[in-house]
Amino acid sequence: VAAATAVACARHGLRTLVISTDAAHSLGDSLDVELGDRPTEIEPNLWAQEVNALHELEENWEKVHRYLSTLFASQGVDEIVAEELASPPGMEEVASLMWIKHHQRSGEYDVLVVDCAPTGETLQLLAFPDVARWYLNRIFPIERRVMKVARPVVQPFVSIPLPGDEVFGSIKDMLLDLEAMKSVLGDPKVCSVRIVLNLEKMVIKEAQRAFTYLSLYDYLTDLVVVNRVLPPEVTDRYFDSWREAQARYSDLVDTAFAPIPILRTRLFDHEVVGLDSLAEMADSIFGPLDPSAIMYHEVPQRVRKSGSDYELLLNLPFVSRAELAVTHREGELYITVGPYKREISLPRVLKGKTVTAAKLEEGMLRVVFGSAKS
Known part of the structure; x- marks a missing residue:
């Protein structure tokens, strides 16, 4: 759905970049092109990018990466494995936020579509700016002062390298960048979240939880997209129970997410891969609507x-x-x-x-x- 939205925005004449924050990186598969960790032009007005957390850590936070690599290597971890471990949990989300900030500041694109990972990872992504602010104000100054005093005394007696002040400086810069992202992600005039779900009980429950936590962190949800709805031309009795379940859950979605707009797209009779198929899906979702418009404006x-x-x-x-x-x-x-x-x-x-x-x-x-x- 994110890729389809990006294709529709581009074909409306808007310079559009779609970014994948999912470590599985299915965006390139949807577009049917090979993507890298820098924006790749797909067609006029459309670019796509898959974020590489390890590459971002090496390039932008080299001091932190070098320290972590040295730390793991000092404990006998294989050099190649140490390089991989030096990209700690959450770096995919951090790297994605940094790229969102970079592209928003550059002004090169009219629309930025972020293809998010499953709910848990996405909530971590959106919670990072709040967590960074808390850590920066409460914990980071204490850790830095303690380490500055303790390092000369402790280092001779331990086998692991202790982080130097330059590592803390890099971490502080990163935290400040993350904190600044809140002003971008939390601005309902320029940024909104769209929830995509299928008409299945577990998926709807997960979407409801996501909606709750998005509201908790003060992010605007402006649209719910219901995907893979059985079209009326499917009349085979094999699908009767599935159709009944979808009708029941469709009413539940209408009630649960009101007054947020809800758009639907059908279950296609072919794989949705490539620009033409994605454009077909976008037309099924948005019809004559502007896919880049914020469709609901009440902040949480x-x-x-x-x-x-x-x-x-x-x-x-x-x-x-x-x-x-x-x-x-x-x-x-x-x-x-x-x-x-x-x-x-x-x-x-x-x-x-x-x-x-x-x-x-x-x-x-x-x-x-x-x-x-x-």
């Missing part, structure tokens, strides 16, 4: 004044009260939903205010801030 989080108090409103669909925890400290609000936790930096207008109430009603969390006497 907002603050409003209510009498002498203030209310922070946050859309948290599909969440039960048992899954939710809210904690307030001066200037910050911590919201935990299941395994995910978000730190929200509160606006100055709420400075000195305390949380006097918190209610979850019909998918909307309402946190009330008043004076300490309230």
Whole structure:
């Protein structure tokens, strides 16, 4: 669907780049072309790129990569294996964010389509800027100071190399870049997320969880695309139970994701590979609509004044009260939903205010801030 969207945008005359953040890299297979770790022109107005985390680490964070390689090699790990291990978990997401930032700043493209990995990896990708800010403000300064003092004393007695200050400098630069990405990804005027699902119970449940966590991290979801819907011309009785299930789950999707727009595309009678097939799919999804337009504009989080108090409103669909925890400290609000936790930096207008109430009603969390006497 991401590749089809990119093809449609390009054929609308927009300079379009589609990036794959999935380590499996199926984007090139969909386009039926060989892709590299730099943008490759596919046709007029269309470029594609598959991010290589190891290459990005070597090129942009060489000091970190060299330290990690030395660390693993010092423990007897084979040199080639050490090179691979020097690309730690999460680097695919970090490298993808860096490229998104680079292309957004360059202004070379009108539209950037990011073909995301499955839900878990994508949520890690989108949570990185918040995590980076927390680590940069809370943990990183302590670690750096401790290591600066302890390194000369400890290093002679241990067999592993300890990171030097230049490694911490590289990590700090990387964290600052990640933190800056929040202003891009979290701007509903320029960036939105589109959820793609099939009409199957487990897939819909996963999409609902993804929608919840996207709202938690204040990302705008502007469209849901339902893929592989049985077309009416399929009348074989073999598909009767499948059609009934799809009809049932289609109603569930309409109810669950309203008022977000929902578009559907049929199950094709051929493999959707290559530019012409992708253009056919895009036409099935968007029809006369502009595929690059943001189709829904209500942001998940907002603050409003209510009498002498203030209310922070946050859309948290599909969440039960048992899954939710809210904690307030001066200037910050911590919201935990299941395994995910978000730190929200509160606006100055709420400075000195305390949380006097918190209610979850019909998918909307309402946190009330008043004076300490309230």
